Amino acid sequence: MKRSLTWVLGILTAVPLATMAQTTETTTPRAGLFGGSQQFRTVSIGVNAGVLMPTVPIGGSNDFTKWQLNYGYGAYVKWQALRFLGFRANFTGGKVKGDNSRELGNGNPPNRQYQSFETTLKWSGSLNAEFDVANINWLHKKPFALLYMSIGGGLAGYNPEVTTPGGVTTDYKPSGSIKEFFVPVGAGVKFRLSEALNLDLGYTMHFVDGDNFDGYNYNSPTKDKFSYAYVGLEFPLGSRSKPQLVWHNAPAVMYDDMVAQRDRLQAELAAQKEANAKVTGEMARLTADSDGDGVSDFFDKCPNTPQSEKVDGSGCPLPKDTVKPAPVKVIITEDDRRLVRDAIANLEFATGKSDIKPSSYASLDRVADLLIRKNLSLKLAGHTDNVGNDANNMRLSKDRAESVKAYLVGKGANPSRIEATGYGETQPIASNKTAAGRQKNRRVEFTLF
The missing domain is CATH 3.30.1330.60 (OmpA-like domain)
Structure with a gap:
């Protein structure tokens, strides 16, 4: 069992490191600020492996004095509805163990009916809401890690076995598995290894709605619980040309949009100034009148005409009238x-x-x-x-x-x-x-x- 657990953890650790070495320089596809969720990848699947424990930080252990680590495994499908909110369908399986080998607070060994238990968690399915606490990196435009918390509800099917001090092992419920409702509460940190792979480190507490998970009720008013610490890989589904919604950094996108708009406006302004300079030069060429005869050089067919000379529309002198007008005789009455x-x-x-x-x-x-x-x-x-x-x-x-x-x-x-x-x-x-x-x-x- 220990060899299998070591092998699973080794695979989960080696694959992310190899992938990180190959993809750290990959350029992240860029999405617009107000383009909608269709420009992102919002669905992902994940697999994980880790350890199951019959204890949680909030509420302590169950009805045995010493808890043990044992292997666990899981998988999930997640839909990222919003940048900060996703819905995750979880599956978890494995074994949970504990015994009474630890002394009580008075220094005496516990005198109890059973020496140890082993619960086979055949399956557990839950639907969780996953809240991303923070993923905006104000030092870099591309976020690398995010913190998340989750809470939900589900149903677990398990089979406890208890062992007496004499070494006799019996099923707590010989007729079949126990099915109980439970509330999972978890937290974790996720690392973006590439646009196609995330590393998921998490810890989830499971609060069972019953006092039969360890197969024994030691006159305790509390219900049983167990926890799962894991390392896993998450694979986003969809086109590789789209980024993951969960890593979307809106302030960075807004900044890039503003810079791009500024550069575009500056380019348009420079082009407009160049066009205006051409128009101004063309107007100067069309309106230049070197000889001052009132006709521009562009249309002047007779350049260098004296300014006192009357000219026609082409800039050429008008024909002179050599016939003197007849004198008009004025009669004073x-x-x-x-x-x-x-x-x-x-x-x-x-x-x-x-x-x-x-x-x-x-x-x-x-x-x-x-x-x-x-x-x-x-x-x-x-x-x-x-x-x-x-x-x-x-x-x-x-x-x-x-x-x-x-x-x-x-x-x-x-x-x-x-x-x-x-x-x-x-x-x-x-x-x-x-x-x-x-x-x-x-x-x-x-x-x-």
Whole structure:
């Protein structure tokens, strides 16, 4: 029996080490952050071997004073529903032994009906919820180990045999196996050897709903229990291109996604800048106008045209018109002269100033319209009386003529066709000795031509 147990443990220890040596450099397939469970492997099977003991840390031993180690074996199928939660269907078998060779607390050997027991655990099946406590490695992106805890319920079939101090062995229940409900509570640590293999080290306590597991009831109010410590291998099923859900490190995936998105945006930005530079260069080439004729070099069929030269749409000079236009004869009618006379008669300035009074605007507007319509020229001559300084009178007459010109130009008349001159008091048309005469001498004469 010991040789068989040693052989099983040796196989379970050697295979992981050999697999680890071959797969530590394997690249883990990558899954997205919000891609759903279909991108992972969620179903796995496992086999294990270890030792069974008629004792647990919580509750101690059963009805015999000394417990022994004996071989055990097991297998399971697991479905990883969530990253931290899986459901595991377990099978466990083996033998559990104990005896009364240990002395009691008072130093006396126990005086009991049976000397030892051996229970054959023919089978035990349970459904467990397995909770992954932690698998995120903040130092590395790929987790290597995880801690887990499990709890569930199941049914065990076993056959106890008891041996008296005289060496007589009997079946506790000769008619057949005992079937009892039990609650398994366990913990363990799992190591990722590769994407195709995990190493599982675990310990499970089994609390039996009965006091018959060791074939003896020593007036104890507690029920029997046993434990199983094992080493095993877990094989995930499914496509090798998919990672295992249980090893999924969401923060690492989120970080990689953010880095990939940043790199992608930087590449797109660099490409956009390059495209913009090409467009800018092409626009500069299309809009360049070396000779300044208003036609870009790309379309200019006649480069180096002088800027003063008028050109067509292809940048070539327009044909010059050698025929001089016939002169247009402008006829000044009597109505035109009467309109000018009315403007002279209505023209009034502020006393001693060149400011035109608003009452003169209407007649000046008609003069401006006439100059525009017929393209006529106009000479304005300003005059004053002899009151005051001669130089001041000369300046005032010039300013009044210029004030009338500015008003007409402001209404749209051509300034090059209007001449404004001041004569001061040098050309009176009446005597300056009377007020009426001085009034006539203060005037601006309009001459059409």
